[in-house]
Amino acid sequence: MSLNLHRMELPREVIVGNESLDLVSDVCGKLGFSKSALIITGPTTIGIAGQRVIDLLQDEGLAVNRHIVSSNIPTLRDVKHSEEKISKLRPQVVFGVGGGTKIDIAKLSSARQRVPFVSVPTTASHDGMASPFASIKGLDRPYSVKAQSPIAVIADTSIIINAPRRFIASGCGDVIAKLTSTLDWKLAHEKRKEYYARYTASLALMSAQHIVESAEIIKPGSAEGLRALLESLVSCGVAMCIGGTSKPCSGSEHLFSHALDLIAPKPALHGEQCGLGTIMMASLHGLEWETVRDTLRQVGAPTTAEDLGINAMHIVEALVKAGEIRPDRYTILNEKPLTRKSAYELAKMTGVI
Numbered sequence: 555m556s557l558n559l560h561r562m563e564l565p566r567e568v569i570v571g572n573e574s575l576d577l578v579s580d581v582c583g584k585l586g587f588s589k590s591a592l593i594i595t596g597p598t599t600i601g602i603a604g605q606r607v608i609d610l611l612q613d614e615g616l617a618v619n620r621h622i623v624s625s626n627i628p629t630l631r632d633v634k635h636s637e638e639k640i641s642k643l644r645p646q647v648v649f650g651v652g653g654g655t656k657i658d659i660a661k662l663s664s665a666r667q668r669v670p671f672v673s674v675p676t677t678a679s680h681d682g683m684a685s686p687f688a689s690i691k692g693l694d695r696p697y698s699v700k701a702q703s704p705i706a707v708i709a710d711t712s713i714i715i716n717a718p719r720r721f722i723a724s725g726c727g728d729v730i731a732k733l734t735s736t737l738d739w740k741l742a743h744e745k746r747k748e749y750y751a752r753y754t755a756s757l758a759l760m761s762a763q764h765i766v767e768s769a770e771i772i773k774p775g776s777a778e779g780l781r782a783l784l785e786s787l788v789s790c791g792v793a794m795c796i797g798g799t800s801k802p803c804s805g806s807e808h809l810f811s812h813a814l815d816l817i818a819p820k821p822a823l824h825g826e827q828c829g830l831g832t833i834m835m836a837s838l839h840g841l842e843w844e845t846v847r848d849t850l851r852q853v854g855a856p857t858t859a860e861d862l863g864i865n866a867m868h869i870v871e872a873l874v875k876a877g878e879i880r881p882d883r884y885t886i887l888n889e890k891p892l893t894r895k896s897a898y899e900l901a902k903m904t905g906v907i
C-alpha cells in the first residue's frame with residue numbers, strides 16, 4: 555500500500571550571477587566540505603572554469619583531485635571511469651564543471667558512489683544543470699535516468715555568456731518544450747491516473763512563459779537575457795527535483811528528439827531538437843504553435859529541418875517513431891498517433907519541412 559509519501563531532493567545552494575565562481579569555497583564551507591574534492595571536467599572546460607575551481611578550493615586547504623573526461627557524448631564507459639576515480643579517492647564532494655556531458659557524467663557517477671555533487675555549468679544548453687536526471691549513451695534506453703539532485707549549483711554568467719550563441723538558443727528550446735511537456739503530463743494524469751502535481755507543472759510552465767516573454771532580450775552578449783534563461787533552466791531542474799520525475803519537463807517533444815538521436819546520422823543539440831519538436835507538438839495540442847516558432851526564431855534557435863541540418867525524411871520518421879520510444883510515457887502521441895502521412899502533413903503545415 556502506498557502511504558503517499560513524496561520525497562523531494564532539492565539543491566541547497568543555487569547561485570546565478572556574474573563572477574559567482576568566486577563563491578565556490580564559500581559554498582563548500584557552508585556545506586561542510588573542508589577536506590577533499592574531486593573535479594570532473596573536460597580538456598577545454600578545465601581552462602574555462604575547472605582550474606579556477608581547483609585553485610580556489612586548494613587555497614582553502616582542501617585536497618583537490620581532477621578527472622578529465624574527453625568525450626563529447628556521455629557514455630556508460632565515462633561514468634564507470636569516473637566511478638573508479640571516486641571510489642579510489644573517496645572525496646567529500648564531486649564537482650561537475652563543464653557543459654551537459656561533464657555535468658551528466660559527474661552527476662551519475664557521484665550518485666552511484668553516494669557522494670554529493672555540485673554542478674558548475676559552463677553553458678546553458680539544457681536543463682540538466684539543476685535536475686536529478688542524466689542522459690547517458692550506452693544504457694538500455696535513449697532517454698535520461700535518475701541520478702541525484704545537485705547539492706549546489708553555481709552558474710557564473712560571466713563564463714556562460716562567452717559560450718557560443720548556439721548553446722543559449724538550444725537552452726531556450728529545452729525550456730520552451732515545457733509548453734507541451736506539461737500538457738502531456740496533465741493528459742497522462744487525466745487518462746492514466748498518473749501522479750500529477752499542479753505546482754510542479756506550473757513551475758515548469760512558468761519557465762517556458764518566461765522565455766516567451768524574454769525572447770526580445772535573449773541575444774548574444776546580453777547578461778540580462780542570459781540570466782532570464784538560467785533562471786528558467788534552474789526552475790525546470792527544480793521542478794524535476796520536486797516532482798521526482800522528468801515528466802513536467804519531458805513530453806512528446808522530447809520523445810521526438812530522442813527518436814531523432816536514433817534516426818538522424820548527425821543529430822543536432824538536444825534543446826534545438828526539442829524546440830523544433832515543440833512547434834509540432836504544440837500544433838497537435840491545439841496551442842498557438844506560431845508563438846513557439848516566433849520565440850525560437852527570435853532567440854536564434856532552429857525552426858526548420860534545414861536550420862537543424864537534418865533531412866526532412868528523418869524528421870517525418872522521427873515523428874512516427876516518437877510514439878513508440880517510451881511506452882511508459884503517455885503523451886499527445888497516444889491520443890493522436892502519427893502515421894507517415896499525418897506526420898508529413900504536420901511537419902509541412904508548421905513549416906518545419
Ligand SMILES: [Zn+2]
Pocket residue numbers: 680681728803804808824828
Ligand atoms: Zn530536455
